[in-house]
Amino acid sequence: MIRADTIVAISTAQGEGAIGIVRLSGPQALSIADQLFSGKRTPSRTRGGRFLYGRFLDREGETIDEGIVLVFKGPHSYTGEDVAELQTHGSVSALGALLTRCVELGARLAKPGEFTLRAFLEGRMDLNQAEAVNSLIHAQTDTARRQATLGLQGALSKRLDGMVFKLARTMGAIQAMLDYPEEGVPEEDRIVPLLAVQNELNHLLDTARAGKLAQQGARLALLGRPNAGKSSLLNALLGYERSIVTPIAGTTRDYLEAHMELVGVPITLIDTAGVRETADVIEAAGVERALQLGENADLVMLLEDASAPREPLDVNVPEDRLIRLQTKTDLGQVWHDDRYQSVSAITGAGLPELRDRLREKLLGDQARHEVWLSSERQVQAVTAALEHVQGALTLPDELASYEIELALNHLAELSGKNVSEEVIEQIFRNFCVGK
Structure with a gap:
């Protein structure tokens, strides 16, 4: 999925600091870096994963600051696109001048969370991992950080993959029975995996309160x-x-x-x-x-x-x-x-x-659980999937197959494989600019 525009943003926190970062991503990221950077080599002719030292120049060729350029070439980058990270001293003036120069050369200012959105759209991460990125940025305690890191590493997604496999195999067994009714569906091929998924979904829902408190905190009177x-x-x-x-x-x-x-x-x-x-x-x-x-x-x-x-x-x-x-x-x-x-x-x-x-x-x-649900979106999707799994346990085979299909749809929403644009927009609206 190729986007024609190149985005830019300051990725470090506001205020003064030893180092500041301006991040470019998109098809023109490296060519823009070529035009504002002066060093022994140009970014576009540098292998991905390398860095260059030199000077950043404004429109008149005056030095904005000295610094380095980190070169990442798609698809081997955070966003899956060509990326240039421009690192300077972290003064408000230097970062502002560098950002202005990038816009002059054709980049547009990134929206909140747009770098991570592009990573999601490029298949670099699923929606649960994208939410974990934002959770990690806002983590206030080691517990919240650990849970966000587990989410970023795909712990929740791996658990969901196991459930999806069990549900899909069960639905296949039921559909085979509908085609060949004389064979029937053994209980261990239908009831056992559905009970296992029901149990796993209940365990996930049990983690929701802990996940919310770890992220948002608690009021203790x-x-x-x-x-x-x-x-x-x-x-x-x-x-x-x-x-x-x-x-x-x-x-x-x-x-x-x-x-x-x-x-x-x-x-x-x-x-x-x-x-x-x-x-x-x-x-x-x-x-x-x-x-x-x-x-x-x-x-x-x-x-x-x-x-x-x-x-x-x-x-x-x-x-x-x-x-x-x-x-x-x-x-x-x-x-x-x-x-x-x-x-x-x-x-x-x-x-x-x-x-x-x-x-x-x-x-x-919940401390014994590897990963917690940490957003209302996740809780709603898991709750809906659980309701349909419970329905599949009580209904005849023909209707059970439909209930399992609905449960699979909700799990696909959870990972972002089947999700509306409105949901995606709402998630990334809460990100900071530059991530």
Whole structure:
């Protein structure tokens, strides 16, 4: 698939840096590089995978900067086309002048994600791998980076290929039976592979929440009555004093946010006002906001002071999003409840166990999976494929074959082999320019 135009963009982040990169891709990439580069050899006459050192020149022949040109010749390049990467010092002025010169020589400014889009259209990667590129760029934690790297290496695509093979073979067996009904379809040729695919699709869907949290992060609210130890626990988890701690109940009257990486997930910790009935208008507003934050958070830690007589607090939060904690255990415990986990922000007792509990609540057992679903598009496609596989398990052979065909279509959407232009446009619209 050959495109007539050549695109150009600055591929490094905005601002100053030691090195800046301007990337060209398309049929004129190397000829444009020839015209703006002065060195011992010209890029178009250089073997792919080589680099040249020299000067970059503007329209008047004045030096923009010294630097190197990396030469890649299609199809052995990121985009599958001829590519030239122009590396200079990373000043805004040098990169801007180099970009302007490329446009003067016939290139057009690239759209967001257009280099990766061309790689997809050239068959250099499938749609799951393209999404993984964007995920890798935006990865904030090692967990997110690892999952994006697995996706880029084709881990999800390989799992899908195995399912597609089983479904296609099953559909072939059913269609053969329809042609030769006296033969029939043995159960192991139909039911067994369909059950296996159903199980694999369910496992993939189980990874969706972990994949979303690893990419987008989670909001973790601390709720409790005044002086329950919320601010102290927040500071202990952060490892530094972010929230003011005093023995005076009601010190925190509005919520406070702090960001950190916890159990491999970008976390926003939210310290909220102590929940109690009060005639103070400002404090009452803080209490109402605290309860709303708890209802909307991905996870809630409900704190109660173990060293004081109990004042149980009911919150409108499902148990699967709730961790109950007994705090201030270093001061002694005057009550016990098996539903509560004991912690002390002062001594650190119970904090390692709390982190393990947070991992379990946020990620479940998904750490053992090789790859996670990381986008709503992937979840929708897998859900639709699963519904049709389940239909194939319950319907007569004639209808089962049609259900399997529909499941295969959704798996093809997932990899990009059967996907609309609107979906492609939506995916690449979220990329940065230059990638």
